[in-house]
Amino acid sequence: TEIDKWVLSRLNSLIKEVTAAYEAYEPTKAGRAISDFVQDDLSNWYVRLNRKRFWGGEMDADKQAAYYTLYTCLKTVAQLMAPNAPFYGDRLYRDLTGETVHLSTWPVADEALINLELERSMSLAQQATSMILSLRKRAEKNVRQPLQKAVIPAPDQETLEALLRVEDLIKSEVNVKELVIVRAEDSEIKLVKKIKPNFKVLGKKVGGMMKQLAAAIAQMSQEDISTFETSGTFELCGYALVAEDVDIITEDMPGWLVANNGTITIALDIELTPALVEEGIARELINRIQNLRKSSGLEIVDRITVQLENREEIAAAVINCNEYIASQVLASSLVLVEGLTAGNALEMDGYNVNCVIEKA
Numbered sequence: 001t002e003i004d005k006w007v008l009s010r011l012n013s014l015i016k017e018v019t020a021a022y023e024a025y026e027p028t029k030a031g032r033a034i035s036d037f038v039q040d041d042l043s044n045w046y047v048r049l050n051r052k053r054f055w056g057g058e059m060d061a062d063k064q065a066a067y068y069t070l071y072t073c074l075k076t077v078a079q080l081m082a083p084n085a086p087f088y089g090d091r092l093y094r095d096l097t098g099e100t101v102h103l104s105t106w107p108v109a110d111e112a113l114i115n116l117e118l119e120r121s122m123s124l125a126q127q128a129t130s131m132i133l134s135l136r137k138r139a140e141k142n143v144r145q146p147l148q149k150a151v152i153p154a155p156d157q158e159t160l161e162a163l164l165r166v167e168d169l170i171k172s173e174v175n176v177k178e179l180v181i182v183r184a185e186d187s188e189i190k191l192v193k194k195i196k197p198n199f200k201v202l203g204k205k206v207g208g209m210m211k212q213l214a215a216a217i218a219q220m221s222q223e224d225i226s227t228f229e230t231s232g233t234f235e236l237c238g239y240a241l242v243a244e245d246v247d248i249i250t251e252d253m254p255g256w257l258v259a260n261n262g263t264i265t266i267a268l269d270i271e272l273t274p275a276l277v278e279e280g281i282a283r284e285l286i287n288r289i290q291n292l293r294k295s296s297g298l299e300i301v302d303r304i305t306v307q308l309e310n311r312e313e314i315a316a317a318v319i320n321c322n323e324y325i326a327s328q329v330l331a332s333s334l335v336l337v338e339g340l341t342a343g344n345a346l347e348m349d350g351y352n353v354n355c356v357i358e359k360a
Helices: 002-023 027-049 051-055 061-081 086-097 116-139 157-165 167-174 199-218 222-231 274-295 312-320 322-329
Strands: 147-154 176-183 193-197 233-236 239-242 246-250 256-261 264-269 304-309 331-337 344-347 352-359
Touching: 002 027, 002 061, 002 116, 027 051, 027 061, 027 116, 051 061, 061 086, 116 147, 116 157, 116 167, 116 256, 116 264, 147 157, 157 167, 157 176, 167 176, 193 199, 193 222, 199 233, 199 239, 222 233, 222 246, 246 256, 274 304, 274 312, 274 322, 274 344, 274 352, 304 322, 312 322, 312 331, 322 331
Parallel strands: 147 176, 304 331
Antiparallel strands: 147 264, 193 246, 233 239, 256 264, 304 352, 344 352
16 A cells, blocks of 8 residues: 555655764764654554454455564664664564564565655645644644545645645545645735844854845745745845744634644644534544443443434434444444443543443
8 A cells, every 4th residue: 555655755755864974973963864864754653553454354465465564664773773772682582583683684675665745745645634733732722533635735846746646635634625736826825924134143154244134034925925935945135044043823714723844834724513523523422432332341342232312412413424424333223321320431521421332
C-alpha cells in the first residue's frame, strides 16, 4: 500500500542519514534521527494508521504486508541504534531474529525504495493534520465531532499536487466532511494576512535601519506577503528579508479558525449544523458502547442487543443514526427505552445515559 511504500522510503532515507552521521563521528545526530523516525513516523503515524490491518480479520496478504513492513522497520532500527544503545539494540534484534545484532551486516539504503515526492506528501499530511487538530482544540471540538469543511490554499502547484495525493488520509484523520485543496488564488476563502517584524531577530541584523525597514514591512500588500511566503525571501530597502525576520499571522473569519505554519495555511469551518451535532453524539455513543462491550468480556465478533435510556440529549441522534451506530457496535437491535434504570451508566458530556447490552 501507499503507507507501506512511504514508511519504507523514510526508513531507507534514515539509513543514509544515520550512516553519514556515524561516519562523521556524530552519534548524537544519528540518535536524534532514529528517535524522530520511531516516534513521529513509525509509532505515531504508521502503526496508528494501520491498527485495523494489524488487529482485524485473517492473516491475508494485506495483513502480512503490514506485519512484514513493521518487522523490517524494527529490525533495521535495532541495527541503526546498536552503536548508541548496544544492549537494547541487541535485545530488540534478538527478539525479532534470534540472533545478535552485533554480528549482523550494517544495513545499506535501497535507493529504489526512496520516493522523495511521497515523503513530502506524507510530511504535508502530518503537518496539515497537526494544524487542524490544534484548531479543533482551540475551538473545543473533539475529534469524534464531525466538522463540515477545511480549506487549504496551496501556495504553488507542487504543494497542491502533493496535498491532493493525501487528501483522503487528512480527511479521515481530522474528521471533516469536505477538504478543499486549491491554489491560493482560486480559493473561495480569501484569507487576510498580517506581517510584522521579528524585532529580536531583525534588529540584530539591520541595527539602525530597523525603523525604516519596519515601516516598509507594514506597507507590504497581500500580494507581497504571498510572494514572500512562496519564495522565502523579499527585498525591502536594499535588504533581503527571510522567514525568520518576520511573523506572518492569518486573521480568523466569522465561523472559521485559521492557522499558518510556514507556507501552509488552513481554514477550518467550526460551525455545527444539527446533523453534525447528531453524528457527533452518535460517535460518542459508539465509543462508550464499545468500551462497555470490552469490559463485559464480549468477543470482537459477538453480536449484541442495545437498550438506551430515552433522554432528550441523545434521542434524535439515536433515531437518525440508528443504522450507523448499530453497524459499528454489531447490534442486531438498538432501541430507546423510557425510564431505563438498569444496566451501566454511559458517561457523556455532562450527563449519563443508562445502557443495557446483551449478547444476541
